[in-house]
Amino acid sequence: MTTSENLTKRPTSSSAPPNKRVCTSPRTTSRPSRSIQSIIHLPGDAVWALPKQALREYFLSLQEYARSPYPLHPALPSPITPSDPALPVDVPPLLLLPLEIRELIYTYLLPAPCNPIRGPHPRQLQTHILLTQPIPPSLLLLNHQIRSEALPILYGCPTQIVHITINYNLWTHKTMRSDLILSSALTSSIKHLHLSIHLGSEKRATKPGEVEADARITEIKKGIKKVGKWLSGADVQSLRISWQEPPQTYTWEQKKDVLDGMRVLRAVKVDAGEINWGLNWNKGRKYRFEIEYLKELERARQDNAIAKSYEHVNIEG
Structure with a gap:
């Protein structure tokens, strides 16, 4: 095996030192982003359950909307919010x-x-x-x-x-x-x-x-x-x-x-x-x-x- 063949088969990542972190380009995800209204109407329990990456994305979306607000469409019922009607509150007849x-x-x-x-x-x-x-x-x-x-x-x-x-x-x-x-x-x-x-x-x-x-x-x-x-x-x-x-x-x-x-x-x-x-x-x-x-x-x-x-x-x- 020639020297040129060895160079072509060598992995490209070997040129970097083993202890140095390689920066890769951010990967784009195919997951659709939430609308501003759905983010605003998120229940408190759902916010605490979000992963860090989702929290960052929602924050950036709200920040962008705050800088350049635009008309919002009528809010759709959130899938997290229960659709059952609330029970009537007991009110004294008086x-x-x-x-x-x-x-x-x-x-x-x-x-x-x-x-x-x-x-x-x-x-x-x-x-x-x-x-x-x-x-x-x-x-x-x-x-x-x-x-x-x-x-x-x-x-x-x-x-x-x-x-x-x-x-x-x-x-x-x-x-x-x-x-x-x-x-x-x-x-x-x-x-x-x-x-x-x-x-x-x-x-x-x-x-x-x-x-x-x-x-x-x-x-x-x-x-x-x-x-x-x-x-x-x-x-x-x-x-x-x-x-x-x-x-x-x-x-x-x-x-x-x-x-x-x-x-x-x-x-x-x-x-x-x-x-x-x-x-x-x-x-x-x-x-x-x-x-x-x-x-x-x-x-x-x-x-x-x-x-x-x-x-x-x-x-x-």
Whole structure:
């Protein structure tokens, strides 16, 4: 055998070193590529089951489409997706009714208005709230949708008045605290409020001294601040204020200072409830209670006062 014959029969790959990797041209496959829509609608389980090569191909296809998008044809049902129709979800019959009818049902579930009945005791407040219409708790426990629909009606209807008492007795406050925290969805549903201020019930001969009277005012202000914070998201439509105090103890300036703390409630309408049991004392100039001043706490009066102050500042500027 000649040398030329040996060279012709020698494999071509022997010219490369044995440890060097030979780069070959990529092989083209006859497998058809997936459409963009079929890639987009791949289920999550199917994506995790794809081999690495298919993942690279799908990524490059999506990258090319993102750079130069084009109209997609109507998507065909993926063979991986089961064609069986989904089972119907169990929906309560109440939710199948129109919303207007459901709201009427929630309203009819409330009992007739009666004397204030003890309701929940929020942790944010220091006394129980009282309701003129007790709320059926079973309705609010059905599901989240019914609860969200019923809360504004059960707590915000015109006949549902929420009674809150602010008492000066600090020891009573501390012993009556609760761990219950009412949600903001509930407090924002309250629209009609009756706020009672209790500064004491002593007679004139046993009325508190100056130090004790000032301490009671301080506690009442704290209680009003808590109520304002608790109802920060509520759209209060009506506010009735009741007031109880020992005779000839608090001047009108002190009372006015307490009442001004209720401006934060921004009630649309403010009127007087029971003032000092309806008695005729404290009618003098110094210890009077000016019921007409309650109108200054209404939302419209506050907005007008703010607008006038802005106008005054602009004129001076």
